[in-house]
Amino acid sequence: MTAPLVALTDQSLGWGGRLVLTGVTLQVAAGERIALLGRSGVGKSTLLAALHDRIAGRAALVPQDHGLVGSLSVFHNIWMGVLDDFGTPRNLRTLIWPARAERARVEHVLDIVGLSGLGRRPVSQLSGGQRQRVALGRALLRGGDVVLGDEPVTALDPAQGAALLGRLTTEFATMILTLHDVDQALRVATRIIGLRQGAVVIDAAAADLSETELLALYR
Structure with missing residues (x-):
């Protein structure tokens, strides 16, 4: 039997x-x-953080607050996703003078998230939706076994959000997301975990659940 990526027992x-x-x-x-x-x-968010802390293997995270450094450029914020792949000398050099290949890697991601040509712009000059796309770009650059996202597309319009959620499903084998949109969850998820009054009250395949059942979580 294959071991789970992460498990919680009576936590x-x-x-x-x-x-x-x-x-x-x-x-x-x-x-x-x-x-x-x-x-x-x-x-x-508490459950997502607990799962992230216990994941075995490489994981990419899209936090709700985006986790960006406003004074740094879009390029450098996205490159943070792979900082732990390199040593300090390489990272210091990239901070001052990124190589052409490094800029190309980031520009490819910027194309995906709809921010082409903004690599040199300080994050402090971006809109909320643009910042969210930078956070998504950082996760895409990092890659890994699993992506965890805390409301990762809430600042985007429905079409942008659906497209980028679709991209996450193709880039990562496993996905764990907190979402606020029931229809969105039913479209993208294979399994839904519903929380209410301090406990897990739903844990089932998305195909076995109805919108009405899920909306009851919010009453």
Whole structure:
């Protein structure tokens, strides 16, 4: 039997000394596309962080706050996705004078996320939607076994969001995302985990769930 990528067994999870979720037991297998659903504050981000901390293997993360450095360029923020692939001398050189091949790698990603030609622009000059696409670009450049995203397309229009979620499904074998849009979750996920009142109340294949069942999480 293949070992899961990550597993939680009867875990209590929280942050800042505040308990958010109790009795969480679940496993994530390679190849799953999981959507975490529930009301704001129910613990989706807490659960995502716990899974990220326990992932075995290379993982790319798209945090809700984007995790960008405003004073640095788009290029350098995207290149952060692969900093741990290189030593300090290489990273210092790239900070000052990126090589042509490095710029080409990033420009390819910028094309994918719709930010072509903006590699030299400081992130502080970007809109919210552009910043979100930089965070997505950083994850795409990093690559890996799994991508985890905390509302990764919430600042994008529906068409852009759908296109980039589709791109994530082709670039990563496994995906775990918190989402706020039930229809979006049903389209992209193979499995949905629903949270309510501090616990996992739904854990089922997306094909077995209806929009009505999922909307009940928000009442």
